[in-house]
Amino acid sequence: MRGNAEVHALIAPGSLSAVLELLAAEPGKWTPIAGGTELMVAFSAGRLNAPKLVSLWGIPDLSYIQTHQQSIVVGGATTFLDLRKNAAIATELPLLAKAASWIGSVANQTRATLGGNLVNGSPAADSSPALLAYDAEIEMTSVRGSRRIPYSEFHTGYKRNSLASDELLFAIHIPRRFARHKQYLRKVGTRRAMAIAKVALAGTALLENGVIREIRLGAASLAPFPVRLKEAEAALLGQTVTSETVLAARRSLSAEVKPIDDIRSTAEYRRSVAANLLEEFLLDLPREGSQP
């Protein structure tokens, strides 16, 4: 089965306001398309269920990286190439820069967008664990106005999210307060390039004299959508890193994740490796009495 271009409408209004007007006029009827790295795959295979598409490519209001005093704001249709080239992202948000380098190949990074990665909502999304660990917020916009929610609340089910039918993912807000945090990100896949994650884990932790004062863990491919590992976080908060706390955190993680068997891996492998990744992160944290 091959896609037939003639059965799909595609328009490029060229401005954010024109796109929002269109979404408001016919809620749910228009499918936004940015770089097409997901939707065009479905199109080529003849399984794109989107009669009417509206292009977000090249709209300046959706493609930018702004550094504010408290946060770095990334427009929804900013490409992973733009993220990789940005100095503030590279120095302050190294986990996001690393995740951006994992997105497919060069030719995918020039077109794939951060907002597209999140709206697509793959459980294995490369950018998600880092954004969860960085406590990012999602700004959604429509003709009715804008609203912000924690990214950890954006996904609501497998390939489901909080966007209303007239809303666009407008921007991703990432707080600039992780300079003193220990940061970790590792993806386990079949091949270094181009492979979808069997499991990925990101972490940020702030320690005072060996005690974990703040910790966030974001995971991919361990649930129907990318998730914070709140039980494992709770097991670690206020603790020092000892063999006992590592074991307790491993147990909490194993209990809260919901991995599946699929073509890429097995639930048991994913659960074990996720716990190993967490342990790797924890064992690299500064111990009591050591310099942070």
Added chain:
Amino acid sequence: MSGPWTPINFTVNGEGRTVQAPPMKRLLDVLREDLHLTGAKEGCGEGECGSCSVRMNGELVNSCLVPVLQAQGAHIQTVEGLALNDTLHPLQEAFLACGGAQCGICTPGMLMAAVQLLENTPHPDMSEIREALAGNLCRCTGFIRIFESVVAAAAGSPKSKDEVHHAR
């Protein structure tokens, strides 16, 4: 519903072109069917293999994943635009000299990815070459001769295999 055909004006290999096409038609199909530029190939149709790689406004793209409406006004460069009349591009010379092409299906995309790399990074190390070509699959060469071709082109002249090995 069906989309109306749209006039697309863009520059292909330095020449202004206009085609009438459904806006969702893939750039790859417009290049091959409407403009008869059959250098870019369809391998996977999923953005995994890179055999359809072309450059759009100076960046590498998989042309199988670009709806042609998004190429409106763009500058497109395909493998057909590399040689100047009868003079091959240095990368093409290097692929010939180093055995970088065998069956040839991946070669146009491989060349465009290599052109992109050398434009951004004129003297890449091996890890940069590997990353730049990671989205382009070759089932013949085992990649080593392709990497050697890029090294040779970056060094300024096609070299024999022994010289390239020495350079690595």
